[in-house]
Amino acid sequence: MVTDIKKIGNAVWEIPMTHKEGMNVPARIYATEKLLKEMDEGVYDQITNVACLPGIQKAALCMPDGHWGYGYPIGGVAAFDLDTGIISPGGIGFDINCGMRLIKTDLTYDEVKPKLKLLVDTLFKMVPSGVGGKGFARLNRYQFKEVMTDGVKWCVDNGYGWKEDLDRIEENGQIKGADPSNVSDRAIGRGMNQLGTLGSGNHYLEIQVANKENIYDKQIAKAFGITKDGQVVIMIHCGSRGFGHQVASDYLETFEPVMKKYGIKVKDRQLACAPFNSKEGQKYFSAMVCAANMAFANRQVIMHQVRKGFSEVFGRSEEDLGMNLIYDVAHNIAKVEEYDVDGKKKKLVVHRKGSTRSFPPGHPELLPAYRKTGQPVIIGGSMETGSYLLVGTKKAMEETFGSTAHGSGRTMSRAKAKHGVRGEKLQKDMEARGIYVKTASMSGLAEEAGIAYKDISEVVKATEEAGISKAVVGLKPIGNIKG
Amino acid sequence: MPYRILEDEATADVAYVVTGKSLAAVLKDSAISMLDTIAERKSISKKIKKEIKLDSIDAGKLLYNFLQEIIYLKDAGNIVFSEVNVRAKEKKSSKGSIFSLNATLFGDRIDSSRQKMKADVKAVTLHMFSMKKTGKGWRAKIVFDI
Numbered sequence: 001m002v003t004d005i006k007k008i009g010n011a012v013w014e015i016p017m018t019h020k021e022g023m024n025v026p027a028r029i030y031a032t033e034k035l036l037k038e039m040d041e042g043v044y045d046q047i048t049n050v051a052c053l054p055g056i057q058k059a060a061l062c063m064p065d066g067h068w069g070y071g072y073p074i075g076g077v078a079a080f081d082l083d084t085g086i087i088s089p090g091g092i093g094f095d096i097n098c099g100m101r102l103i104k105t106d107l108t109y110d111e112v113k114p115k116l117k118l119l120v121d122t123l124f125k126m127v128p129s130g131v132g133g134k135g136f137a138r139l140n141r142y143q144f145k146e147v148m149t150d151g152v153k154w155c156v157d158n159g160y161g162w163k164e165d166l167d168r169i170e171e172n173g174q175i176k177g178a179d180p181s182n183v184s185d186r187a188i189g190r191g192m193n194q195l196g197t198l199g200s201g202n203h204y205l206e207i208q209v210a211n212k213e214n215i216y217d218k219q220i221a222k223a224f225g226i227t228k229d230g231q232v233v234i235m236i237h238c239g240s241r242g243f244g245h246q247v248a249s250d251y252l253e254t255f256e257p258v259m260k261k262y263g264i265k266v267k268d269r270q271l272a273c274a275p276f277n278s279k280e281g282q283k284y285f286s287a288m289v290c291a292a293n294m295a296f297a298n299r300q301v302i303m304h305q306v307r308k309g310f311s312e313v314f315g316r317s318e319e320d321l322g323m324n325l326i327y328d329v330a331h332n333i334a335k336v337e338e339y340d341v342d343g344k345k346k347k348l349v350v351h352r353k354g355s356t357r358s359f360p361p362g363h364p365e366l367l368p369a370y371r372k373t374g375q376p377v378i379i380g381g382s383m384e385t386g387s388y389l390l391v392g393t394k395k396a397m398e399e400t401f402g403s404t405a406h407g408s409g410r411t412m413s414r415a416k417a418k419h420g421v422r423g424e425k426l427q428k429d430m431e432a433r434g435i436y437v438k439t440a441s442m443s444g445l446a447e448e449a450g451i452a453y454k455d456i457s458e459v460v461k462a463t464e465e466a467g468i469s470k471a472v473v474g475l476k477p478i479g480n481i482k483g
Numbered sequence: 484m485p486y487r488i489l490e491d492e493a494t495a496d497v498a499y500v501v502t503g504k505s506l507a508a509v510l511k512d513s514a515i516s517m518l519d520t521i522a523e524r525k526s527i528s529k530k531i532k533k534e535i536k537l538d539s540i541d542a543g544k545l546l547y548n549f550l551q552e553i554i555y556l557k558d559a560g561n562i563v564f565s566e567v568n569v570r571a572k573e574k575k576s577s578k579g580s581i582f583s584l585n586a587t588l589f590g591d592r593i594d595s596s597r598q599k600m601k602a603d604v605k606a607v608t609l610h611m612f613s614m615k616k617t618g619k620g621w622r623a624k625i626v627f628d629i
Contacts (some may be wrong), residue, residue: 001589012611040494051557057554060591068621069607070609070610071610071625094605094608094628095605096608110507130595130600130603131521131522131557131563131593131595131600131601131602131605132558132561132563132595132600133595134561186555186559189555189559190554190555190558191558191559192559193559193561194556194558198600199603199605200603200629201602201603201605201629234549241558242558242605243552243608245605245628246606249551249606249607252609255558268610269612270608270609270610270612272609283512323569358553407499410494411494412494412498413491413492413494413497414496414602414629415488415489415490415497416490416491420543440595440600441600441601441602443601444601444602482602
């Protein structure tokens with residue numbers, strides 16, 4: 001750990017500007033003492049490198065689930081001035097708008113348990129996962145471009161969802177400013193067949209239960225749609241698949257020579273960036289929005305299949321099963337948002353890479369359904385331990401550019417996890433513990449074992465101690481589809 | 484194994500070091516490291532043949548573009564490969580070198596009901612990426628985004 005880090009508040013630690021030559025702001029890490037001790041050494045180096053970027057405001061931040069990433073750490077939050085600051089694919093992540101979606105049902109665990117295996121097997125067939133999973137929605141190039149600009153609206157217009165779904169998604173699932181002409185043919189080629197697919201890696205579709213003892217705020221839980229003991233919900237974690245990765249790769253290459261043109265020097269190739277208001281920066285922003293809209297649409301089409309699967313297994317309509325969308329959040333994205341900086345309102349381009357927006361009650365950008373409660377925040381854990389539904393806070397607006405954690409955060413490499421765990425054994429052990437898992441890859445399953453991740457409850461505790469989000473419901477897994 | 488996995492690099496992804504006596508050997512074995520990450524190669528038949536021809540003034544760029552092309556064929560063509568053959572050369576001139584490759588790959592359409600798939604490689608990252616001439620031949624360091 002670095003020697004000059006100091007505790008400056010509850011679960012907040014600061015590395016001063018004197019730590020490294022070129023730091024324009026301090027770096028701050030949000031963590032309990034336990035999490036801070038466990039944090040990768042790389043995080044300290046990376047977050048202080050981010051603090052050196054031009055136009056960065058207040059501080060370079062790392063959330064409690066932070067771990068080493070490319071250029072920026074995962075869990076990184078950085079906000080830049082629109083005129084003097086930059087936009088960077090490394091600050092967003094390769095999987096643009098990787099995010100979480102939570103769907104409620106009116107079913108309870110007792111009703112689902114007898115059909116759990118059939119349900120998971122059915123969903124496994126209906127939602128393509130793993131390498132090369134082709135989506136059932138076959139699109140031509142023209143339609144795919146519509147997805148880039150219209151996002152979830154395209155899905156609803158084409159029968160993949162309900163109109164009211166739009167009111168339960170960050171930015172209504174359609175971020176403005178998409179320009180498909182700034183997206184390469186290669187990216188389109190990679191993404192066209194992938195709408196409605198989970199992918200692999202840490203992506204999953206999970207059936208979870210909200211038990212009474214894990215409902216921490218009854219009133220807000222009710223407003224979010226969690227009203228009874230043992231209520232079953234479905235969580236989806238995935239992003240923009242090969243499409244977003246190609247957009248990120250394309251612009252990382254574009255930005256390397258661009259930095260020379262604008263006289264920008266960075267401490268790591270993966271921090272490649274361009275001035276936000278430059279021609280190149282704006283092109284990337286509009287291409288990134290295309291990928292973000294595709295990711296919202298991807299999760300929407302997957303939800304459409306999940307609703308159909310539940311309806312088939314339980315012999316009841318999706319509406320009758322109460323399968324309303326609770327919320328969909330992006331955790332790999334850059335967005336223009338307004339914050340108080342030195343007592344003045346200022347628009348900034350906020351990069352969140354493995355960090356969830358956490359807007360408080362009353363925020364004007366919140367959809368009417370959640371303006372009173374604050375924004376639902378979905379933090380996904382490992383498939384063995386569970387996940388959390390939280391709510392955004394005022395403190396997050398004041399301190400972390402309206403951001404909080406996004407998941408557990410890995411502590412062990414994929415290669416090491418596979419040494420300690422065999423996929424087949426893990427699957428059996430989990431079944432004995434009441435979690436039925438179907439996977440496209442046994443080695444992929446081993447890589448995602450719970451031992452490879454931080455303790456999610458400690459991550460949530462850190463966000464609560466720091467006041468940047470507040471736990472509403474803890475969710476326990478009972479069925480999982482692993483890509 | 485023609486490559487070595489770096490267990491402590493890239494917590495969420497996978498990193499390799501590939502060494503070989505020739506440029507062609509390192510290009511080939513780098514592709515093999517990626518294909519072994521994606522699937523059990525033994526389970527992939529050799530029904531489809533694809534050729535990739537590339538050149539660059541930078542050997543690293545040549546390797547990067549070669550690997551990206553294989554990723555593109557996986558996603559856009561739904562093809563995964565089990566065999567890779569590479570011919571490569573360095574053409575020197577007064578202005579510098581031009582590196583070129585001519586690769587032939589054999590594989591099949593992805594069908595997980597018949598094939599044993601592992602992890603999806605979605606990008607070649609620039610993190611620690613290198614391709615260098617050494618006293619004994621060539622050495623590459625690659626991190627794949629999973």
